[in-house]
Amino acid sequence: MWTPPPPKGLDADGCLAREGSLARVQTRFRPVVAAARDRLPEVFGARLHSAYLYGSIPRGTARVGRSDLDLLVALREEPGDADRADARALGQALDGEFPEIDGVGTLLYSRARLLSELETHDLGWFVACLSTRLVGEDLARLLPRYRPDSLLARETNGDLALLLPRWRERIAGTEDSDVARRPLVRFMSRHLVRTGFTLVMPRWGGWTSDLAEMAAIFGAYYPTRAERMRAAAALGHEPTGDRAVLRAYVDDLGPWLAEEYARVHGVKAPRPD
Template identity: 75%
Template structure:
């Protein structure tokens, strides 16, 4: 278990600090040079095909997730992309992104799916998104093509404002998850839902304690341990969720425990500690 009394200069088992630079800002995670050999062809194919899909409307493209962090697992990890557009994405843009992802997924067995986020450049740089999508681009995304918006965004500290604006909307997700639970009638559908909800809860639990832990990590296990140091009474639930975030099962009881117990408790504690995320347009 991580000792919360250790100073911020604490080093983890890999010799890295807690994801912060010497000034206490969150370091950008990931880099193209960290992409491991099996995933190099996938990244290169995405780089070549994106301009053909979005043309001059695309102002920049990024990788995020395990592939640019160098932790992807062959046949298990997906390719995560974020594309910045000159205008708000249309339904045609989303269809084109899905077609691109489907093609890459079929062609490269080393990945298990492709997810592509589409946002306008203006939204990514907006005041409303500075401490959510802006932070995501500046700290968790690796530039692949075009303009890097990180140059236009601030440096970020692991403080309460960042916690509130990234994950302070958990209460809004709970009814959506209940609806999806009712619609998930196969083991595969339930596994997909367990994976996504588990990851969301672990990341929310981590950002709840992030200002006190004073650092950043994207590893689900490390997130769960950081949380456990401050909420030992919920530690085993969060550790179990971290495991399911990597190796999901399809047990409906797990989903029920998320939406009936861990999720509501976490949403309430988050609101008490950090407040509620600023509302977004529907």
């Protein structure tokens, strides 16, 4: 049986270290990052509290023409329809101007929600450990330090059972073509791999955002599911539009993972709709 590597992603005190930084942004992606930094205050004005990068670009692992630009925006008030429309327009403009990226995804939340007790071990952790400050005051200074424990596992990915019915609806409502299904395969593959990894994260004792590493570490603890998780990690990078893959996710791997997650860590605290 394969033995997982020693835990990594921790600071000297055994807490999760922030994984990205502006210094890691590759040269080809610096112009689009600079454009986002300059335009976010113009778009949101006084409503903007702070903005962050996350994903492969601040980790320094982005692929030219393949990776998207991932942004998280903290507003001073709860975001509304106008804010979401502004975020979409900004993303479309950046995507059209910079061929180095393949799309822009923007998460919008209020400062109050990001700092709320309910979100401390989900969105708060996401800001503090997986996001890199781009504009404004860094909310990470107001958040606790995190360890790779069962509480963090439960509150980050302990809601898979709730998501699976929505995934089935999305599959049923998607156009019957490989091209239309490919984004779903990519999204669900990544989500399942990350959920599988956080299932075993407390036992391993560290953090990684690399899909292949996540799948491999999961497989060390669940060898009978290792091959399927490795396949999901590969599809997270190079998705196909195979309907059978999606069906296997929502009929087999997903339900098993949701049940095992609840058994080991419990179920995520309910959130408002």
